[in-house]
Amino acid sequence: xxxxxxxxxxxxxxxxxxxxxxxxxxxxxxxxxxxxxxxxxxxxxxxxxxxxxxxxxxxxxxxxxxxxxxxxxxxxxxxxxxxxxxxxxxxxxxxxxxxxxxxxxxxxxxxxxxxxxxxxxxxxxxxxxxxxxxxxxxxxxxxxxxxxxxxxxxxxxxxxxxxxxxxxxxxxxxxxxxxxxxxxxxxxxxxxxxxxxxxxxxxxxxxxxxxxxxxxxxxxxxxxxxxxxxxxxxxxxxxxxxxxxxxxxxxxxxxxxxxxxxxxxxxxxxxxxxxxxxxxxxxxxxxxxxxxxxxxxxxxxxxxxxxxxxxxxxxxxxxxxxxxxxxxxxxxxxxxxxxxxxxxxxxxxxxxxxxxx
DNA sequence: GCGGATCAC
DNA sequence: TATGGTGATCCGC
Numbered sequence: 001x002x003x004x005x006x007x008x009x010x011x012x013x014x015x016x017x018x019x020x021x022x023x024x025x026x027x028x029x030x031x032x033x034x035x036x037x038x039x040x041x042x043x044x045x046x047x048x049x050x051x052x053x054x055x056x057x058x059x060x061x062x063x064x065x066x067x068x069x070x071x072x073x074x075x076x077x078x079x080x081x082x083x084x085x086x087x088x089x090x091x092x093x094x095x096x097x098x099x100x101x102x103x104x105x106x107x108x109x110x111x112x113x114x115x116x117x118x119x120x121x122x123x124x125x126x127x128x129x130x131x132x133x134x135x136x137x138x139x140x141x142x143x144x145x146x147x148x149x150x151x152x153x154x155x156x157x158x159x160x161x162x163x164x165x166x167x168x169x170x171x172x173x174x175x176x177x178x179x180x181x182x183x184x185x186x187x188x189x190x191x192x193x194x195x196x197x198x199x200x201x202x203x204x205x206x207x208x209x210x211x212x213x214x215x216x217x218x219x220x221x222x223x224x225x226x227x228x229x230x231x232x233x234x235x236x237x238x239x240x241x242x243x244x245x246x247x248x249x250x251x252x253x254x255x256x257x258x259x260x261x262x263x264x265x266x267x268x269x270x271x272x273x274x275x276x277x278x279x280x281x282x283x284x285x286x287x288x289x290x291x292x293x294x295x296x297x298x299x300x301x302x303x304x305x306x307x308x309x310x311x312x313x314x315x316x317x318x319x320x321x322x323x324x325x326x327x328x329x330x331x332x333x334x335x336x337x338x339x340x341x342x343x344x345x346x347x348x349x350x351x352x353x354x355x356x357x
Numbered sequence: 358g359c360g361g362a363t364c365a366c
Numbered sequence: 367t368a369t370g371g372t373g374a375t376c377c378g379c
Contacts, residue, residue, distance in 0.1 A: 119370045121366090134366085137369040180366050267364050300376070329371055355358080 063291065070294040070302070077307055082224070082315045083246045086199050088172075088186045088206070089229035092165065092218045093238035095182035096122040099161050100151045102215050112149040113141055121153055125238060158182075164214045172206055175317050177226075185226050187317055200243045207241065224251065227313025231262055255311035256284035263308050283309050326351070 092098065096114040101107040101124065111127035113120045117138035130145035142148055162181040169176045173186040188202050195202070199222045210218050217239040221232025224246040235242040244254055259282055261271045274280040277296075278289050286293065286309035294302045307313065326349075328341040339356075346353060 115370090117368060119368095121370090135370085139368050183366080265364070269363060298377080323373080325373060327372065331370070357359080 066291050066295050070290045070306070073294070073303065074290070074306055074310070077303075077310055077312055081248070081310070081312055083248065083251070084189070085187055085224060085315045086189045086192055086246065087223055087226050087229040087315070088188050088199070088203055089221045089226065089233045090165075090169065090184050090186065090206070090210070090218050091220070091233045091237070092182035092210075092216055094122055094124050094128075095161075095216070096153060096158055097124040097127075097151075098216050099157050100154075102161075103157060107149065107151070110149055111145050111147060112151055113138065114151050114153050116150065116152065117142070155181075161214050161216065165210050165216070165218070168206065168209045168213050171209070172202070177317070185229065188222075198243075200241070203241050203243070207239075225311075225313035225315045227264065227308070228254070228311060230264055231258065234262065251311040255309070256282065258283045260286070260308075265304065266308075283311075326353075327357075 097112050100112065100114060107124075109126060110124070111130060111132065112124045113127055113132060114122045115138055120132065120134055120136050120138050120141055122134050123132040123136075123141070127141070127145055127148055130141075130148070132141040132145050132148060138150060142150075158181050162178075166176070166178060166184070169178075169184050169186055172188055172191050175187070177185040179185065186206075188199060188206075191197075192199055192202055197205075203220050203222055207218055207220060210216065219233050219237040219239060220241040221229045221235065222241070222243040223229040223232050224244075228244055228251065232242040232244050244250060260266050260274060260280060261268075263283065266274075274286075278285075278292050280286060280289055286305045290306060290309070293305050297305065326342065326345055328338045328345075330338065342353075342356075
């Protein structure tokens with residue numbers, strides 16, 4: 001809540017970095033209750049110390065070292081860039097609402113919300129015109145759209161239609177990655193090669209097959225990695241697709257102007273930190289401010305931000321991983337009831353727990 | 358190893 | 367009237 005703007009105002013001159021960071025560290029990084037995602041406090045401390053002692057030339061040398069270190073990281077990332085695969089991200093349009101409309105055609109064309117007065121899972125596109133969104137409390141949605149029709153979630157239905165769509169996905173990539181009931185990643189590199197078809201053609205066909213199998217529309221994005229494919233899905237939603245050319249220049253042009261909030265992994269808080277502290281708004285800003293980023297954030301976070309800035313994302317097909325936790329949560333409930341639920345689920349999967357939280 | 362914070366869906 | 371639940375990751379301690 002006390003994000004200082006002083007670092008950002010340090011403009012381009014690295015010699016002003018130490019002064020402004022010293023203050024900022026004092027007011028923000030040390031005292032802020034809300035943790036700065038990935039900000040490495042020890043590192044900040046060290047950088048501040050190194051940069052505030054000694055002569056101006058020593059300070060400048062420290063800055064040069066930071067630039068050299070981060071640039072060598074950049075070179076390493078760039079060298080590992082893989083443009084050889086073609087990834088598709090598929091996202092069913094307003095999935096829960098679409099399924100409910102399919103099952104009850106009287107809902108067609110009407111603003112509907114799947115969920116209750118406390119929380120909305122999905123809003124139909126008619127409802128979205130009124131500003132109704134998923135993750136919005138139902139009573140607010142009703143105020144925005146008085147005619148809004150509420151439908152209780154029925155996950156059995158959604159699981160069924162999810163299964164139908166996944167049968168189609170399997171035809172294009174037997175190792176597809178199902179992210180959720182309504183989203184999946186497919187590597188269609190082989191499919192395009194075998195059938196001598198462009199990615200656009202393959203994905204047009206895939207989407208029409210999904211519609212034939214389910215009666216539901218979906219949107220898709222295509223890119224050389226999963227990060228880019230996902231971002232592309234948003235562009236022509238609903239019932240559309242967008243293909244990003246697997247060429248370095250096309251990728252870099254595309255990512256440069258992309259607002260950072262569109263990047264999966266950069267949420268509300270990280271967006272605000274990057275904007276208010278470093279005046280970073282689009283992905284190319286991550287590149288121009290890379291020295292500040294590497295000085296202020298952990299190695300893991302820095303590498304993530306740099307990869308994003310270059311439009312580099314995961315291209316390998318990860319193997320199915322084992323779950324790491326299982327739990328139940330209620331806003332108001334007795335601990336014993338929750339414990340019973342957890343015990344039941346553990347038994348269902350023949351699991352034992354090592355840690356109970 | 359744990360709790361807090363953040364994120365995605 | 368009224369703002370969810372599941373699972374994961376990173377970080378500081």
